[in-house]
Every structure is written in C-alpha cells, then in structure tokens.
Amino acid sequence: MPTKIHPALIGFTALVFIFLVGPLVIVLGSALSDTTYLTFPPQGLSLRWFENIFAIDAFRRTILTSLQVAVISTFVALLIGIPASYAMSRYRIQLPGWLSTLFVLPVLVPELVLGFSLLKNLAFQFNAPIFLSLIIGHTILILPYVIRVISASLASFDFSIEEAAISLGSPPxxxxxxxxxxxxxxxxxxxxxxxxxxxxNDVSISIFLTGPGISTLPIQLLAHMEQFFDPTVASVSVLLMVLTVAVMAIVERTLGLTFLAK
Amino acid sequence: MKRFAGWTLASPATLLVLLGLVAPVAATIYTTFGTPGGPFAPYMAFFGSGFRRTVLLRTINVSLAVTAIALFVGFITAYVVSRAPGWLKSILIIAAVFPLLTGVVVRSFAWLIILGKNGILNSTLINLGIISEPFQMLYTQGSVIVAMVYLFVPLMVLTLVGVLEAIPDDLIQASASLGANSWATFTQVILPLAVPGLIVGAVLVFTGSFTSYATPQLLGGEQVMMMGTLMYQQAMVTFDWVSASTIATIMVVITIAIVMAMNAAARRLNPMTV
Known part of the structure; x- marks a missing residue:
C-alpha cells in the first residue's frame, strides 16, 4: 500500500510544476508572435522571427562557433577523460588520492573565476588565441561530468573480462x-x-573569452537582449529548447529516462 | 612499463587541469597579494568601500533567500514526486530535467518577458483592475530572487528525489502505526533521513547563486549588482584587473569554505554514520 499524501501537498506540487514549465511555454508563445515586440499570448502566428535568426549575421556566426566549441571540447574531454577514469579504476593503488580531488576542482572553482583567469593569464599573458582559450575553458568545465559518468559505468565493469582477452593474446x-x-x-x-x-549553454566562462569576431550563442543572446526587445531572442530560445528535447530523446532511446533521475 | 600505466593514462587530463585551471587561478589569486600598496591593499580597498560591502552583503542575502526558498519548495515537491506512481513520476522528472537542460540565458529571459514593464504580470494585473500603473518589478532584488529560485528548484528536486525514494514506505507506515501523526512522522522520520540530501542541495544552490552572472545581469542590472556582475564590470568595463582578481579570490574562498563546512556538517548530521 503506497503512503497517503496530504492533498495540500499535491496541490502545492502541481503549482510548482506550473511554475517550472509555464515560463518556457511563454517563451515558445512569444517566439510565434507576428508582432515586432515581445508579447504573450502571441498575436497572430508567424515563423518570421525564426527566419530572422538566420538573417542576422551575428546569430549565424555564433551558432556555428557554439557548435564548434561544443563538439571539439566534448571530443577532447572524452579523449582525455576516458583514459583518466580508466586509470583511476584500474590502477587505483598506483595513483595518489589527490588526483580525484583535482578532477572535482573545476566544479568547486566558480566558472567566472576560471573564465577570467584564462583571459588574464593565458590569452593576455601568452597571447593565446581566444578560440583556443575558449576550448580549454569548456574542456575543463565538462571534464568532471565526463569522469564522473565514465567512472560510474566502470564501477560495474568486471576487469577480469579484460584480463581474459589479454591473456588470450589480444593486444591492449x-x-x-x-x-x-x-x-x-x-x-x-x-x-x-x-x-x-x-x-x-555556458555563459560564465565564455563571457570573458569572446573577442573581436568570436562569440558564442548565449553571449550573443545576452548582447542582443541589451539592445533589442523583439521576438528573435525568444525564437533562438525555442531552437535551444528543441536541442534539449532532441538530447532527452537520445537519452531516452539509449539509456531509458530513469537515467535522468540519477 | 606497467608501473607507470596509470600515470600515462591519467596524465593528459591531469596536465590540462593543472595548467588550465590550477595555474591560471593561482596566478589570479597571487596578483592580489603582490600590489604596491602592501600585501592586503586590494582587500582593504574592497572592504573599505561601502558600495562593495553592500554588493557582498546583497549577494549573501540573495543566495541565502534563494537557498531557503529552494529547500522548502524542492523538499515538498521531491517528496510528492518520490511517492508518485511510476508513470507519473517519469513525467514529473522529465518536467524537472527539461528546464535544467535549458540554458540559463533562456530561463532568465523568460522572466524578463513575465516581469517586464509591459510584461505578462503587469498587463494581467492591470486588466484585472488590481493596479492602474505598471509596477516596477525588473531590476529589483525580488526579481533576481524569483528568477534564481526558478533556476535552482529543478536541481534541488532532482537531488532530493533520489534521497527520498531511498526511504522505504514501510518505515513511514511503521511510524504511523506506532501512533505518530503525519507531522511527527515528517519531522522525526523523513526529515532526519533527508538531511544529507538537503545539505548537498543547499550547497549546490548557494554556491550557484553566489557565483552567478547571467541572471543578476539580466534581471538585476546596475541596480542590483552582485559579486558576479561586479567582477565582470571591474574586469571588462573599467579594466581594473586587480580589483576583479580580488573579487574572484573572495568568491573562491567563500565557495570552498562553504563546501568544506557543509561536508563536515553532512558527516556529523548523517544518521546513517552514527
């Protein structure tokens, strides 16, 4: 028999979920409005603000930069994060204890501090290209996620299977x-x-590492919002929400949604 | 060869974090101690300025308010979600994960539409005849708090659902059958078992609020400056990098101190470790 829950708590929870989902519905509605200003409920349905995204050069460029940065830094983080996680599970006794603390540091140090420090002590001090600094910042930001998730799946891996393969002559x-x-x-x-x-989605690191000609989508959105209050920002937001839905669908297909609750 | 296999595999990631995070951040902190006016001059300047003290206090106040509200709202919500039937639970978890995966700019922007001068809330209140003039809601401390609560409630809910799910139904029923009313069950059984989760959630929300940038920038602006927006302003508008580094150091120290204090508290308060 499941535990009874007071109806007031259920009502409260319903309100919380309206609070969580409502604002995003409002963004979606405003993106579809046919007006030149932001309004909700939308007045006249139109997709013209979506066309406007691609008409604005800055948005086209920053969408491309954001995708490039995300793909490269994710790839690098996996490339160095998978061996590191493997080493920490397989060769635990060889490695010092502070190593796992080191890999949590990017979560502990505020992102703004990392972004500013990379600007000041890498981009300025050593004249490193902004794009490279951006990649380094993002790779460090996501490395803890990679290591945590990979280590969790390695925890249930039976290393004797690997030893069996090697003893049967398979190269490492x-x-x-x-x-x-x-x-x-x-x-x-x-x-x-x-x-x-x-x-x-990152703002706090990228905000310091955008220079002439290089900016990411969230930073461009912030800049656009300070000058214009038209539905373009809402339609870019909807594009980002579509990306989120796509991501959740992939997770659901491959791992099942229960994964998200962990 | 085998003896160094672990180091060989771990070294690229280790080097990246050492050279890309530890060294630059240490350099930032170091520059605040080597200034001409004496070793602590930038800190005397920071704490000597009434404006900066106000910003620090405001950031602490806002973060505490956001943490308290998120704890209250998140705990009740997570409790109901953890006891919901399977299909409903999946839907509710999706509804909590979706905002979490949507970026901070998009989520803050939503509140810009709602709280703006001609925003939804103002026009609804005017249409209902409750107010006659639009009410200034943006660029107030309240708007920053609301948007940050919105930002962090999903995180709190997802952190707590796992913890509350682990409390068996039997335990709650045992408490009821032994004569405890639902309030006593809540305060004496559920709450103590949820303490470790509440502490983790509180640390995540507090440090997240304390070091946030996008939300105070969009909803607070110049009027409700916080540590993050002040640091950005010092670094990129007035180009006072020593001052920006000082703010950065204060943020690092407070963040790490809170994480360490909460870790210690979690160990002491966790009923499972006694």
Missing part, C-alpha cells in the same frame, strides 16, 4: 576498443550528451 589497444568500450557504451553516450549541452 584492441582490447580497449573491443572489450572495454562496448561495455561502458551507455556511459560514454551519457557523458557526451551532458558535456555537449553544458558547453552549448
């Missing part, structure tokens, strides 16, 4: 791709998705 690299990687496949997908979406 081949063993990695044919034995280990298929076993942590769902972890890799989850890490990829979390990392990608975190990078695309």
């Amino acid at each position: 690299l081949k063993t990695f791709f044919t034995v280990l990687l298929p076993n942590v496949r769902s972890g890799v997908i989850a890490a990829f998705i979390l990392a990608f979406i975190t990078s695309v």
Whole structure:
C-alpha cells in the first residue's frame, strides 16, 4: 500500500510544476508572435522571427562557433577523460588520492573565476588565441561530468573480462576498443550528451573569452537582449529548447529516462 | 612499463587541469597579494568601500533567500514526486530535467518577458483592475530572487528525489502505526533521513547563486549588482584587473569554505554514520 499524501501537498506540487514549465511555454508563445515586440499570448502566428535568426549575421556566426566549441571540447574531454577514469579504476593503488580531488576542482572553482583567469593569464599573458582559450575553458568545465559518468559505468565493469582477452593474446589497444568500450557504451553516450549541452549553454566562462569576431550563442543572446526587445531572442530560445528535447530523446532511446533521475 | 600505466593514462587530463585551471587561478589569486600598496591593499580597498560591502552583503542575502526558498519548495515537491506512481513520476522528472537542460540565458529571459514593464504580470494585473500603473518589478532584488529560485528548484528536486525514494514506505507506515501523526512522522522520520540530501542541495544552490552572472545581469542590472556582475564590470568595463582578481579570490574562498563546512556538517548530521 503506497503512503497517503496530504492533498495540500499535491496541490502545492502541481503549482510548482506550473511554475517550472509555464515560463518556457511563454517563451515558445512569444517566439510565434507576428508582432515586432515581445508579447504573450502571441498575436497572430508567424515563423518570421525564426527566419530572422538566420538573417542576422551575428546569430549565424555564433551558432556555428557554439557548435564548434561544443563538439571539439566534448571530443577532447572524452579523449582525455576516458583514459583518466580508466586509470583511476584500474590502477587505483598506483595513483595518489589527490588526483580525484583535482578532477572535482573545476566544479568547486566558480566558472567566472576560471573564465577570467584564462583571459588574464593565458590569452593576455601568452597571447593565446581566444578560440583556443575558449576550448580549454569548456574542456575543463565538462571534464568532471565526463569522469564522473565514465567512472560510474566502470564501477560495474568486471576487469577480469579484460584480463581474459589479454591473456588470450589480444593486444591492449584492441582490447580497449573491443572489450572495454562496448561495455561502458551507455556511459560514454551519457557523458557526451551532458558535456555537449553544458558547453552549448555556458555563459560564465565564455563571457570573458569572446573577442573581436568570436562569440558564442548565449553571449550573443545576452548582447542582443541589451539592445533589442523583439521576438528573435525568444525564437533562438525555442531552437535551444528543441536541442534539449532532441538530447532527452537520445537519452531516452539509449539509456531509458530513469537515467535522468540519477 | 606497467608501473607507470596509470600515470600515462591519467596524465593528459591531469596536465590540462593543472595548467588550465590550477595555474591560471593561482596566478589570479597571487596578483592580489603582490600590489604596491602592501600585501592586503586590494582587500582593504574592497572592504573599505561601502558600495562593495553592500554588493557582498546583497549577494549573501540573495543566495541565502534563494537557498531557503529552494529547500522548502524542492523538499515538498521531491517528496510528492518520490511517492508518485511510476508513470507519473517519469513525467514529473522529465518536467524537472527539461528546464535544467535549458540554458540559463533562456530561463532568465523568460522572466524578463513575465516581469517586464509591459510584461505578462503587469498587463494581467492591470486588466484585472488590481493596479492602474505598471509596477516596477525588473531590476529589483525580488526579481533576481524569483528568477534564481526558478533556476535552482529543478536541481534541488532532482537531488532530493533520489534521497527520498531511498526511504522505504514501510518505515513511514511503521511510524504511523506506532501512533505518530503525519507531522511527527515528517519531522522525526523523513526529515532526519533527508538531511544529507538537503545539505548537498543547499550547497549546490548557494554556491550557484553566489557565483552567478547571467541572471543578476539580466534581471538585476546596475541596480542590483552582485559579486558576479561586479567582477565582470571591474574586469571588462573599467579594466581594473586587480580589483576583479580580488573579487574572484573572495568568491573562491567563500565557495570552498562553504563546501568544506557543509561536508563536515553532512558527516556529523548523517544518521546513517552514527
């Protein structure tokens, strides 16, 4: 028999979910409005503000930059994060305890501080290109997610399977791709998705690492909002929500939605 | 060869964090101590300025308010979600995850539409005849708090659902059958078992609010400046990098101090470890 819950609590929870979903419905509605100003409920339905996104050069460019940064930094984070997670599970005794603390640091240090420090002590001090600094910042930001998710799936991996493959003559690299990687496949997908979406949405690091000609989509959105109050921002927001839905659908297909609750 | 296998595999990630995070952040902190006016001059300047003290206090107040509201709202919501039947639970969790995966700019922007001078709330109140003039809601501390609560409630709910799900139904029924009313069950059984989760949630929300940038920038502007927006202004508008580094150092120290204090508290308060 399930526990009875007081109706007042159920009513309260219903209100909370209206509070959570309502504002996003409002953004969707305003994006479809045919007016030149932001309004809700929409007056006349139109998709012209979606066309306007691609008519504005700055949006086209920053969407491209955001995707590039997200793809590259996610790829690099997986490339260095998977071996690191593997090393920490497989060779735990060889490695010092502070290593796992080191990999949590990007979560502890405020993103704004990381962004500013990269600008000041990398981009300025060593004349590093802004794009490179942006990639470094985003890779560091998402590395803890990658390591945490991959380590969690390695925790249930039986390393004796790997030893069996090696003792039967399989070379180490081949063993990695044919034995280990298929076993942590769902972890890799989850890490990829979390990392990608975190990078695309990032403001606090990117805000310092945008220069002449280089900006990411969220930073461009902020800049646009300070000058204009038209539905373009709402339609870009809807595009980002569509991306979120796509991501959730991929997670659902590959891992099941229960994964999201963890 | 085998002896160094672990280090070989872990070294790229280790080097990236050391060179890309530890070194630059340490350099930022270091520059605040080597200034001409003496080792603590930038901190004396920070705490000597009434405006900056106000910003620090406001940031602490806003973060505390957001944490308290998110704890209250998140706890009740997570409790109901954790006891919901399977299909409904999945829907509710999706409804909480979706805003979480939607970026902070989009979510703050939504409140710009709602709270603006000609926004939905003002026009609804005028249409209902409750007010006659639009009410200034944007660029107030209240608007920043509302938007941040919106930002962090999903995080709190998802953190707590797992913890509350782990409390078996039997335990709650046992408490009821032994004569505890639902208030006593709540305060003496559920709440103590949820403490570790509440602490984790509170740390996430407090540090997130304390170091936020986009939300105070959009909904608070110049009028409701917080540590994040002040730091950005010092770094990128007035180009006073020593001052920006000082604010950065204060943010790092407060964040790490809170995480460590909460870790210690979690260990002491967790009923499972006694």
